Amino acid sequence: MTGADLIINTVTVWGLIGVAVAAVFLTVGMGRIDEDARGAVGFRPLLVPGIMVLWPLVLWRWYVLATGTDNWQRRHDPPRRGHAIVAAVLACVLALTLVLSVALRQSWPSDIAPERLSLPGEQPT
Amino acid sequence: MSVKYIPVQWNRFKYVYDAVVLALIMGFLWVFVHLIPGLLSYDPAINPQINNMRAFGACAFFLMTLILLIGPLARLDTRFLPLLYNRRHLGVLTFFVAFSHAGFVMAWYFSFSPTDRYVALLSTNTSYGQFLGFPFEAFGIFALLCLLILAATSHDFWLKFLTPPVWKRLHYLIYPAYTAVVAHIGLGVLQDQKNATFGGLVVLCAVSVAVAHLLAARFERRSGDPASEATAPDGWEDVCAADDIEEGFARVARLQDGARVAVFRHEGQFSAISNACAHQNGPLGEGRIVDCLVTCPWHGFQYDVRTGRSPAPFTEKVPTYNLRLRDGRLEVDPKANPPGTPVAPVDAPETLA
Numbered sequence: 001m002t003g004a005d006l007i008i009n010t011v012t013v014w015g016l017i018g019v020a021v022a023a024v025f026l027t028v029g030m031g032r033i034d035e036d037a038r039g040a041v042g043f044r045p046l047l048v049p050g051i052m053v054l055w056p057l058v059l060w061r062w063y064v065l066a067t068g069t070d071n072w073q074r075r076h077d078p079p080r081r082g083h084a085i086v087a088a089v090l091a092c093v094l095a096l097t098l099v100l101s102v103a104l105r106q107s108w109p110s111d112i113a114p115e116r117l118s119l120p121g122e123q124p125t
Numbered sequence: 126m127s128v129k130y131i132p133v134q135w136n137r138f139k140y141v142y143d144a145v146v147l148a149l150i151m152g153f154l155w156v157f158v159h160l161i162p163g164l165l166s167y168d169p170a171i172n173p174q175i176n177n178m179r180a181f182g183a184c185a186f187f188l189m190t191l192i193l194l195i196g197p198l199a200r201l202d203t204r205f206l207p208l209l210y211n212r213r214h215l216g217v218l219t220f221f222v223a224f225s226h227a228g229f230v231m232a233w234y235f236s237f238s239p240t241d242r243y244v245a246l247l248s249t250n251t252s253y254g255q256f257l258g259f260p261f262e263a264f265g266i267f268a269l270l271c272l273l274i275l276a277a278t279s280h281d282f283w284l285k286f287l288t289p290p291v292w293k294r295l296h297y298l299i300y301p302a303y304t305a306v307v308a309h310i311g312l313g314v315l316q317d318q319k320n321a322t323f324g325g326l327v328v329l330c331a332v333s334v335a336v337a338h339l340l341a342a343r344f345e346r347r348s349g350d351p352a353s354e355a356t357a358p359d360g361w362e363d364v365c366a367a368d369d370i371e372e373g374f375a376r377v378a379r380l381q382d383g384a385r386v387a388v389f390r391h392e393g394q395f396s397a398i399s400n401a402c403a404h405q406n407g408p409l410g411e412g413r414i415v416d417c418l419v420t421c422p423w424h425g426f427q428y429d430v431r432t433g434r435s436p437a438p439f440t441e442k443v444p445t446y447n448l449r450l451r452d453g454r455l456e457v458d459p460k461a462n463p464p465g466t467p468v469a470p471v472d473a474p475e476t477l478a
Contacts, residue, residue, distance in 0.1 A: 024244025025437075034285065036440065040130040043280060050277035061286055072464055075288045076399045076444055077384060078406035079297075086137060086300055087338035090254055093304050094331045102324070105226035 018052030025051060033065040050069060128438050130282055142211040142294035153187070154180050158167055165320045175195070178229035181312065183323070185223035186310065190304050197341030203411075206422055213279040216299075221285040223269055230265075230277040234286065256312075264309035271302035281404070291408040296422035309330050332435065344469055350377040350385055350400075350410075353457070361456040364388050367395070367474055368453070380459045386446050388455055389414055389430045394470035397446035397457050404441065405462070432467040 001009075026044045030037045037044075051058050064070050129130055133145075137212035138200075157180035163169070171179070195212055198205040198212060235242040236251075247326050250260040307327065315324050353362040364378045370390040377387050377400050387410030400410045407423030418427040427436055428443055435441040442465035446456040450471050462468065 002244070002248060003251070004244045010239075012300045012408055016161075019357075034282070036128065036130055036285070037282065038129075042281065043130045046132055046280055047277075047282060049273065050280075050283065050423055053274055053277060057287070063412075065286075073461065074290060075403065075428070076288055076401040076406065076461075077465075078401050080292055080345075081383070082297075084342040086297065087335075087342040090304065091302050091335035091339055094307055094335050097304060097308045097311055098331055100256060101308065101315060105316060113250055 014055075015052050018055040019048075020053035021055040021058060022048045025062060029062050029066070033062065128440065130280070131458075133405045134281070139211050139214065143214050143218075150184060150188070150218065150222060153184050155377070157183055163331075165318075165322055167320075174229060174233040178233065181222055181229060182227035182310075184237065184316075185219055185226055186217040186327070187305055188215065188222060188328065189299070189306060190334055192219060194337050195300065197337040200341040202302070209423060213453050215372050216272075217276045217279055220269075220272040223272050227265070227269055230262075235372065261309050261312035264305040264312070264402075267304040268302040269303070270307060271298040274298055274469050275302075277388050284405060284416055287404075289401070293406065303334065314328060350379050353378040353380050353386075357456055359452070364397075364455045364457055367450060370395070373414045374411040375412075376413075377408070378457070380457070382459060384459070384461065385410070385418075386457050386461075388448065389419060390473065391417060391430060391470075393471065393473045393475065395448055395450070395455060395470065395471045397448045397463075398428065398430055398433045399461060400446040401443065402426050402428075402441075403435075409443070409457055431470055433462075434464060434465045462478055 026047065030044070149289055161180075162176060164330070181319035190420070191214060192215055195205060195208045195215075197211045219358050231242050231246065233285055235245040238245060246262060246266075250258070250262070252258050252260060253263075275298060278287070278292065278295060287295065310327055315327065318324055319333050329335050351365075353364050354364040362378075362380055363388070365376050367422045368386060370376045371394075372390055375387040375389040378393060379383055385408075387400040387408075389410075391414045398409065400408055402409050402421040402423065404421065404424055404426045407421040409419055409421055409428065411422050412419045414430060417431065418431050419431050425442055426435065427439075428441070431445075433443045433445040443468050444464050445468045446461055447468055448471045449458075450473075455471075455475055
């Protein structure tokens, strides 16, 4: 199995587990932990992609809410202290990326003529 | 504000917002597809498939730039707050534009071959150990995955389910996603460009995002909420003089434990609630009181400052704080009451007199 096959198989299995979690959570679990979801069905399909991607996080939060161990104080503690750090790191990484990609430009080997691909009979724009 | 979840919460403002964004996207794509090839003078010339792919990719990049500019601009100038109000719809649209870009890539560069297109995508270039010739597709895949997570968790259910702080941290993914997109462009299409116009626009966008965030961080440091002082022997913390708070508004203070409390003055009485809205932890202390209800400046959620509860039938609640007046100064008990706990307001000195 190649690395590419391994990645694709892993993503497939991850997604299938996510579908299974979504099926149980959206039909059985959601109404028990969120009063606003009771009787509300139309929005549930919109949650499927998120559950497929984040099913471990969904399982953890489901467990926390179902067992009543959620800490209400944490709901009101936004991560504002991190803004300055994020701004500084973002500025540095963006500057570095731009400088490197502009300064270090790759050049096509002069002895190889590039071949442009087009559909039969097509005129390039 | 929620009572029962619905698929998409639209109102008149959001309809207008979404219509304007859709018109801008379609206008951008039309211009890019029909006019840009002549302006950028592609050399070598490109075919319609590549032109479409670049149009959607460029559109996604500019939309991400706009999304990232809205936050710091709204922090620096409240006139930008209306753009923040419906930013999640903008994010979802951006994902679909980026997804279309990826679709064009897969349908052109990795088709017409017996090799599975996804296998081809992941195995065509594996030179991960070098900068030049680095498989820039990996940056694009990473950014698309981030945008998928952000779009897929944009419904209000996720905010309540994950809690706003966890949701916010998850949505910090927009920062590595944007950086990855800049790298994706810098190591991808810019390597092929002889015309500097597009490269210049990319640099301008990235620098704008970086500078706006740095300015907002500096603004926050200079003009941010002042820290309270633990002056009383029983641990209550001094917030400010009673006269410092204007009628109908609040003074926000950072408590010793890092929590922010908003102390409001309304009809000659003071009340204190958490500064963090239950929806997205927006700054309630920057909202104004109308009829005992403070409105969050971000998305319009309302709370009674005496109880921390949204008006019926809405169910949102924020913690309240016990407050007292001593020698003309307001002191708050740093131990928050559970969300929605009613607290009797404290009379202002002139009311007592």
